[in-house]
Amino acid sequence: MCGIAGIFHVQTAKPVDEGRVRAMLAPMAYRGPDGTGAWTGPGVGFGHLRLSIIDLGGGAQPMQTAEGDVTVTYNGEIYNYRELRAELEARGHVFHTESDTEVILHGWRQWGEACVEHLHGMFALALYDARTQSLWLARDRFGVKPLHYASLSDGGLIFASEMKGLLAHPAMRREPELSAVEDYLAFGYVPDDTSIVKGVKKLGAGETLLVVRGRPLPAPRRYWDISFADREKGRQEDLEDELLARLRDAVRSRMVADVPLGAFLSGGVDSSTVVALMAEVSSQPVKTCTIGFDVAALDETDYAERIARRFGTDHRTRIVSPDDYGLIDTIAGHFDEPFADASALPTYRVCELARENVTVALSGDGADEGFAGYRRHLFQHREEMIRRLIPGPVRRGLFGTLGSLYPKADWAPRFLRAKSTFQGLAADGAEAYAASVSITPAAIRAQLFTDEAKAAFNGHRAEDRYIKAMRDAPTRDSIDRAQYADLKIWLPGDILTKTDRMSMAVSLEAREPLLDHRLIEFAARLPVRQRIHGKSGKYLLKKTMEDMLPMDILYRQKMGFVTPISDWFRGALASEARAIAGGSALARTEWFDMRRIARLAEAHRNGTSDHGRLLWQLVMLDKSLGRLFGLG
Incomplete structure (x- = not known):
């Protein structure tokens, strides 16, 4: 796990200043505290920050072939590198280190761009081939x-x-991308297909980019996509056996490390599954850690401790206050772009705790997206059943009327909050699901922006990317489409961004065995009834683990990390809410109706409305704009 940076002159091989490459690495130093390397060649320069995990003495980067014609700098882990090395050695390749990095070099020499299809793992890499004067990026x-x-x-x-590495280059302009602000207010993060800084791009998940000197910059190429178009057949018992085998293989492959390794343990289905399977193959007690809260309704430590006792783990717990708002500036600095998933705060704390004992920690990320584990998946499935039963014109008329008349009742018990359900049933499935993942509805966003800002959007609407992803998805069923869009947009934009930035902030490598691509491909082929069954999501995963995990762990209501942001803005962060409506970075942009924002903040403080999540979004946006564009 590391940080990388580099420069490539596309048209002519102008000299690259090594000091400039190192300057791009400097603001990301926490990603690689164990070593720094830089290399320059004609018109190219690579930099690397190393967090040593495998081949501690021989894996330094940037790394070259023995002939010096191919150079790579790389961030991540290739979990099947030993198998690939054996295959490449059988083809005559000679290795000089024990690292997975060298496998990438020889894989390029053997297969060219197709080598990425052989790599199983997590990675972002840059490779320069002097023979063709080409730069190859892959994710x-x-x-x-x-x-x-x-x-x-x-x-x-x-x-x-990270973006801060690009911004360290003196020729990088800092101009805001207004449409990305619309996207951020919709989702709470800036999706991978855009950026808050104009001109900055993110290589997409499953994409490569080959740039050949002297030729125009091409579009990225997608080398992999997830398909829900096929279905597994056979008895449930056979599917359980196959799933368990795939889970075991995914966990085992991610336990290879030359440094201390452990796991996050919340006591939920996903992390408990990972810990159970780690314990099966570990000769030593698995090192686990849990963050608890001093508010009983938010605390899951009892569940985590039960799993720890069951599998004899070396378990550590730390109780923190959910009022951890003192981390706001630290969090904002690590994300660069605005990021409003408040669970980033406890994620930072659990990574901090893990790093005290281990350098690598396995997480349960990915199971909800791959196996349909979110409540919104269950709602989407049920709503689609109703949509199929009622003709469109009747449904739109009936539920559209009910949705417009029913009061918005955020204060009420969940079963009485029917307004959004009626509105969703009036829309088609893609429109409704896109609205369900939006944390600030389009109607409210429209009230926040000035007329000039809305005109500058030129028709851009954040939810449209979700709608397009669902309508173009290689799928059979509505729940397939929802999961596909989550895997393509929500997972990399929110979940994986959060885990990467918070783990790297404390120089910890986080690994996600439940995102093994072969495992998720299998999950995508499962019949819908094996994903959603009655009131339960992740059905086959839970059934598969019934012999290993307690029933109340498997079937209890999902909690997740919770932070009381609404309370914060009526207490310790009330001054932050007032500042937003005053001389803030938001006010200086002239994009927002500041009087409207002031009224929202006041209504929240006096308790007449709950705008806590929106205020949190605005505070994090304010801090990001201030840092990026000097508006603070």
Whole structure:
């Protein structure tokens, strides 16, 4: 796990200043505290920050072939590198280290661009081939590891693990992308297909980019996609056996490390599954860690401790206050772009705790997206059943009327909050699901922006990318389409961005065995009834683990990391809410109706409305704009 950066002159092989490459690495130093390397060649320069995990003495980067014609800098882990090495050695390749990095070099020599299809793991890499004067960028299938790039006015192409690496280059302009602000307010993160800084691009999950000197910059090429178009057949018992075998293989392959390794343990289905399977193959007690809260309704430590006792793990728990708002500036600095998933705060704390004992930690990320584990998946499935029963014109008329008349009742018990359900049933499935993943509805966003800002959007609407992804998806069923869009948009944009930035902030490598691409491909082929069954999502996963995990662990209501942001803005962060409506970075942009924002903040503080999540989004946006564009 590392950080990378580099410069490539696309048209002419102008000299590259090594000091400039190192300057791009400097703001990301926490990604690789164990070593720094830089290399320059004609018109190209690579930099690398190393967090040593495998081949501690021999895996330094940037790394070259013995002939010096191919150079790579790389962030991530290739879990099948030993198998690939054996295959390549059988083909006559000679290795000089024990690292997975060298496998990439020889894989390129053997298969060219197709080598990426042989790599199983998480990775963002840059490779220079002197024979063809070409730069090749590649990112793993799900986007676990980030890779940003941008074209400069001097003809250079720069890349880095994080945006701050690009911004350290003196020729990188800082101009805001207003449409990305609309996207952020909709989702709470800036999706991978855009950026808050104009000209900055993110290589997409499952994409490569081959740039040949002297030729125009091409579009990225997609080398992998997930398909829900086929279905597994056979008895449930056979599917359980196959799933368990795939789970075991995914976990086992991610336990290879030359440094201390452990796992996050929340006591939920996903992390408990990972820990159970780690314990099966570990000769030593698995090192686990849990963050608990001093508010009983938010605390899951009892569940985690039960799993720890069951599998004899070396378990550590730390209780923190959910009022951890003191981390706001630290969090904002690590994300660069605005990021409003408040679970980033406890994620930072659990990574911090893990790093005290281990360098690598396995997480349960990915199971909800792959096996339909979110409540919104269950709602989408049920709503689609109703849509199929009622003709469109009747449904739109009936539920559209009910949705407009029913009061918005955020304060009420969940079963009484029917307004959004009626509105969703009036729309088609893609429109309704896109609205369900939007944390600030389009109607409210429209009230926040000035008329000039809305005109500048030129018809852009954040939800449209979800709708398009669902309508173009290789799928059979509505729940397939929802999962596909989540895997393509929500997973890399929110979940994996959060885990990468928060783990790297404390120099910890996080690995996601439940995102093994072969495992997720199998999950995508499962019949819908094996994913959603009655009131339960992740059905086959839970059934498969019934012999290993307690029933109340498997079937209890999902909690997740919770932070009381609404309370914060009526207490300790009330001054932050007031500042947003005053002399803030938001006010200086002239994009927002500040009087409207002031009224929202006041209504929240006096308790007449709950705008806590929106205020959190605005605060994090304010801090990001201030840092990026000097508006603070």
